Amino acid sequence: MAGLIAYGAHVPYHRLARADVGTVLGTRAGKGTRAVAGYDEDTTSMAVEAARNALDRDGLRSRVSQLFLATAAPAYLDKTNATAVHAALGLDEHVLAADMTGSVRSGLGALVTAARSPVPTLTVLSDLRTGLPGGNDETAGGDGAAAFVFGGHRNGAPVIAELLAHDTVSDEFLDRWRLPGAPASRVWEERFAEDIYVSLAGKALGAALEQAALDSASIDHFVVSGLHARACASVRRTAGVRPEAVTPDLTGVIGNAGTAQPGLLLADVLDRARPGEVVALVVLGDGVGVLLLRTTDALPAHRGARPVAAQIAAGSAPMPYATYLSWRGLLDREPPRRPDPEPPYAPPAHRRTGWKYGFVAARCEKCGTRQLPPDRVCASCRSVDTMTDEPMQHVRGTVATFTVDRLAHTPSPPMLVVVVDYDGGGRFRCQLTDATEADAVIGARVEMTFRRTVTASGVHNYFWKARPVRMADSTDSTDSTDSTDATDSLRTDGTGETEETHG
Structure with missing residues (x-):
């Protein structure tokens, strides 16, 4: 039996209230909130977070044979973005990592490709939706990511949702488009595309149901x-599905995340579905695609580590609209009177890929000292070349001390810097994100998250930051079995900056 074997989602912490947009611009912007990627998040970093939530069980990382990243807002062009996700997850070097980018429909393409694949395939849908100030894309949009692993029993992992059937219908018509370099999409009159989508949805859904011998x-x-709200509403109304089976679209609380939206909605359903239930996923965009899944008895024991509903509930209070505009690059703020940040340099970054992207530290085999960053010489017993790799991205820690830097170069001043004592030993200094000054408290519990620390000279610098622990999940990696009193060290790269600054 082939089908879905794992899934995960990432809903950014920050929120923007639509009413605040209307108040500032003097327009009607609607009710509710939308999810907003942090100033240090992009589609690559959000993809890593979603994939971590999907893979953090049963040794799934070692089983993945392919990785596809789908997004309409890639962090890079020409350069493959999926390779950064590959590095952060620590996948085998022989795993294919490729992008599917440029259109919202790429999310459907990645899902169908993964579902058809004979080998375990990780597909990640990630998007960051931005429109012109006051426009519908800005207020109705949202940010987020979702990840799915398709495979089968022969791959050594239980199937949590069997793939019953799928069908796609493609059609060329001018509905939504954006020229390269344009800041926002353009949309044709809605009534034109609505009738087309309803007709195509009927064809695709009917064909899929026929394949599965269902109605x-x-x-x-x-x-x-x-992204066509009217067409989606019409399909829900005319498909002949029982009203109680129609799921919420979540746009009122997190907005529409475009490429990632079908993944977020599917993950939310899987968070609460019972075994033996049929799930129909219908995706509209330059045609229609349908996937039919039936949940299995394995689902309750293998749900995503962080339910979508829990991530929504853990979101922040609405941020000021001006802050949102600043983060999106639509409002230039006066920079601090400090030197401009330097880009990461390719040779040292490549030499330390395991540390920079995977946050892999080292543990001395002789004395048990855990060292961050890793080194050949033990900081405690001075042994040479006695280190073993120590993955740290799932290890939580406690804030030992902190500082609030109001002069540092950051899009969201002030910069919060914490020194973290990790469970099981080891100490490291890093930035605290998704937090306010009130969250920077000695004794606070934190976990690690993959972020973009800075973009300089057109180069993104990715590394790991700490964030407050706000929800319980299955990834709490407190190392209670290690009683070693490790020697903690706070080290720099010799320039007075922590290694995360320059990679």
């Missing part, structure tokens, strides 16, 4: 996703 009344969870 619309058999659907327990009906998920419809697309």
Whole structure:
């Protein structure tokens, strides 16, 4: 039996209230909130977070054979973005990592490709939606990511949702488009595309149901996703599905995350679906695609580590609209009177990929000291070349001390810097993100998250930051079995900056 074997989602911590947009611009912007990627997040970093939530069980990372990253807002062009996700996850070097970018439909393409693949395939849908100030894309949009692993029992992992059928219908018509370099999409008159989408959805859904020998009344969870809100509403209304089976679209609380939206909605359904239920995922965009899944008895024991509903509930209070505009690069703020940040340099970054992207430290085999960053010489017993790799991205820690830097170069001043004592030993200094000054407290519990620390000279510098622990999940990696009183060290790269600054 082939199907879905794991999934995970990432909903950014920050929120923007639509009413605040209307108040500032003097327009009607609607009700509710949208999810906003942090100033240090992009589609690559959000993809890493979603994939971590999908893979952090049962040794799934070692089983993945392919990785596809789908996004309409890639952090790089020409350069493959999926390779950074590959490095952060520590996947085998022979795992194919490739992008599917440029259109919202790429998310559907990645899902269908993974579902059809004969080998375990990780597909990640990630998007960051930005429109012109006051426009519908700005207020109705949202940010987020979702990850799915498709495979089968022969791959050594239980199937949590069997793939019953899938069908796609493609059609060329001018609905939504954006020229390269344009700041926002353009949309044709909605009534034109609405009728087309409803017709195509009927064809695709009918074909998929026929393949699975089911009818619309058999659907327990009906998920419809697309950027054309009117068409999505019409499909939900006319598909002949029981009203109680139609799932919420979440746009009122996190907005529409475009490429990632079908993944977020599917993950939310899987968070609460019961075994034996049929899930129909319908994706609208330059045609229509349908995936039919039936959940299995393995689902309750293998749900995502961080439920979508829990991430939504853990979101921040709404941020000021001016802050949102600043983070999106639509409002230039006066920079600090400090030297401009330097870009990371390719040779040293490549030499330390395991540390920079995977946050892999070292532990001395002789004395048990854990060292961050890793080194050949033990900081405690001075042994040479006695180190073993020590993955740290899932290890939580406690803030030992902190500082609030109001002069540092950051898009979101002030910069919060913490010294973290990790469970099981080891100490490191890093930035604290998704937090306010009130969260920088000695004794606070933190976990690690993959972020973009800076973009300088057109180069993104990715590394790991700490964030406050706000929800319980299955990834709490407190090392209670290690009683070694490790020697903690706070080290720099010799320039007075921590290694995360320059990679």
